[in-house]
Amino acid sequence: MQVLLEKHDQEFIRKKNRMLAFNSIQHHHPISRTDIAKLSGMSAATVGRVVADLIELGLVKETDQISGGVGRKATMLDLDLESIMTVGIEVDRNLTKAALVDLSGRIIAEKQQVVDQNGKQLDVLIDLIVHMVTEMAAEQGIPLSKFVGAGVGLPGIVDPDQGMVVFSAQLGWRNISFVKMLEAKLNMPVVLDNDLKVKALGESSFHSLDGIPAESITALVSIGSGLGTALIMDQKIYRGSRNIAGEIGHSIIDPNGKLCECGKRGCLQTYITDLALLQEANQIREVRSLQELFQYMEQGEPWARSIIDRACSYIAITINNVVCAYNPNHIILTGKFIEDHPEMFEAVKLKLQEFVGEHFSGSFEMFRSKLGERSVMIGAAKLVLQQQIDYGLVHK
Ligand SMILES: [Zn+2]
Incomplete structure (x- = not known):
């Protein structure tokens, strides 16, 4: 049993290291083995092994040698873009x-x-x-x-x-x-x-351009027609046992709250989604889209400002809950609510001061989506x- 476990661990680590080396090459090609080791924190021997795997897979190829800073020549590695x-x-x-x-x-x-x-x-x-x-x-x-x-x-x-x-x-x-x-x-x-x-997964690999944080935890928080989160740990999607980890929209924050489509009451998403905001707005006057609601806010309508302000509070609460549950170092805030109204990113950031505890607030950096609708x-x-x-x- 112990032997099996060790073998499994070795395979797991090798796969992880292979991905780490690939990510380094993907973002910094052409790159030398030495620089991959520096960037990723892997030993030279490990880099040698996993790069050999990547070459065998046909994903990476060696290119011409170039001179290093102190006159030594290093063989560079590049993606084999023609291969697959x-x-x-x-x-x-x-x-x-x-x-x-x-x-x-x-x-x-x-x-x-x-x-x-x-x-x-x-x-x-x-x-x-x-x-x-x-x-x-x-x-x-x-x-x-x-x-x-x-x-x-x-x-x-x-x-x-x-x-x-x-x-x-x-x-x-x-x-x-x-x-x-x-x-x-x-x-x-x-x-x-x-x-x-x-x-x-897509965003996290493009947010690591300036270095490859091998042990990083990235949480994506998306607000639009629904509310959801997703987690990337060790460059892999964290799924939980049934692939429903991150369905935070259905976490209950008020057992006597509004009815949710899932049949329960007071789910977090009943406070933030497009539909929830529009339902609230329509208690004051007819508002057909989120765009329209934002227009009313820009025109100085206090009720529109109040609805959007409260949505930002709930997004900050969501982020606080994600931070408490997973302690990520990166949070990517995305979804139509943020992407169509970029000023909301800053609004949510301000709210974090209010809703994220002082011992947690320095533990993560928050970014916008880099890849947008793609x-x-x-x-x-x-x-x-x-x-x-x-x-x-x-x-x-
Ligand atoms: Zn629900």
Whole structure:
């Protein structure tokens, strides 16, 4: 038993180190082995081993030697951009997006299409995705054999091991074998996860540009039509036992509060989502969109200011709760509420002084999204790459 455990640990650490080295190369290419060791804190021997893995996987190649500062020559490592491609897909209630993403995380081509899901048009959606991907690949002259897989991010509770959408209120789906259906027509491996979880994965890898914090914990907090969080630990999505870790929108803050779509009362999201804010606004006058509510605030309407101010308080409370539960060093604040109204980022930051305890307040840095509306596609593609780096060697 002990031996098995140790073996498992070794494999786990090697996978982690492989990803760490890959991230260093992805963000700093071309880079020498010595600099990877410096950036990541790994020993020279470990870097040597995991870089060999990455070269064997065909993801990384050695390039010309360049002179180091003291006259020594170092062999540089670069991404083998021609070797493989990935696909990133986002399925949302009204819009489906797909992108071809290269090894550096760059989008080569993207397409989007309005599709009203409504729980009925699953076949149409699958055909549409296949069409978008094959058309983009043809336009770019990239053979489909180069694609190692497609990652899909969508709202709802997802079982990534089974490739199932367990439940999605937004899409109107329950127990859908999405991966099986898409793989049958797309002819490449498909990985599936919750949209916020892949978004966090995409964002966290692009927030580590100035260094590779191996042990960092990144929490993504998203406010829009729903409220959710996602956590990245050791560069991996933290899932909990059933992949529902982070569903903080349904944490109860008032047992006598408003009724939530989940059937319980006083869930945190009943205070902050678009719908909750609009319902409150409509008690004063007719307001049809969040945009309109912000306009009223800008015109100096005190009731509009009060609603938005309170929303910022609840976002700060959410952040405080996330900090208490997970002690992240990075928090990425995202979602339509923040992205469409960037001034709200600063408003929430001010509120943190009030709602985050003094011993916790210096423990994290808060950022905006860097990838914006492309973050789910880029994160989903990253998930494919992670699988390739973790398991690709096994299949060789
Ligand atoms: Zn709820």
